[in-house]
Amino acid sequence: IFIPLLGLALALYFYSAPENFNEEMLRGKRVIVTGASSGIGEQVAYHLARMEAHLLLTARTEAKLQKVVERCLELGAASARYVSGSMEDTTFPAVVVREAENTWGGLDMLILNHIGYSYFNYFNGDVGQVRKLLETNFLSYVAMTVSALPMLKESEGSIVVVSSVAGKIGSPFAASYSATKFALEGFFSSLRHEFIIDKVNVSITLCILGYINTENAVRAISHVIRSTPAPKEECALEIIRSGALRQRELHYPPGAVGSLLLLRNIAPGSRICCQCLAHQQVFLLDL
């Protein structure tokens, strides 16, 4: 009993240790943000703009990206531009990174945040849809990382991967989405170990998010989840902060995500009771 308690005490100590984040850490940094046309990615772009970073934003919808870039320039970005395209296209990740290389000749931070559409319901057996989602939500993250790594090694920069509680704990009605997020955890945690062994000074931060009030998330699950979603603006700032501080993992919102993960770690196999409003049923979730 002593060793797990000691582990818990140490974890709590390091969790609450004071951290000296300073917004000036981002001034003049060259940052790519994916999925920046809406939701959390858009808010990340606005915070970075206020912090006077150089920004390269990407998503599919050009009209939205144009507006976000305009707003970023108003907010004080050192520079802001966009490349539009779909991460379903296997050549697109390299196109985005090449744009950064041609414009800046280097890169300090890569924030991988985009996701493709996935339905919230029983898995319908469509393997093609899982494959497509893996391409968008997982393989494009790998491809962006591979293309950006030479520049990030040079700048001793940071990779920030936006994931979810669904990438740590399986839950019903999100099988394909959850698979792509578990894949991110496996890949980037392994890569982090390799960086340490090889003395590559590029940090990898995995952001484990709970329910956040973006338009798409609220539209998809507000009829299922009763709890109030956390604000996307604060979430975006925490993502930047954890990346700048080179943290291994961010849990946001800390209370909700932290307690779920703690329960799973100290009592694996335990069950919690959940209510699915959409399907009018109560089910047990195995941690």
Ligand code: NDP
């Ligand atoms: P949104 O749906 O609001 O934004 C998704 C972004 O990805 C948009 O900019 C969208 O722009 C872009 N996108 C969609 N499809 C593609 C594609 N094929 N190629 C390139 N870009 C694409 O998502 P959120 O802001 O809610 O989520 C952001 C991140 O946070 C995701 O990784 C998500 O898994 C994670 N997260 C969110 C939670 C939440 O409750 N909101 C909870 C847990 C994790 P466009 O349509 O213009 O391409």
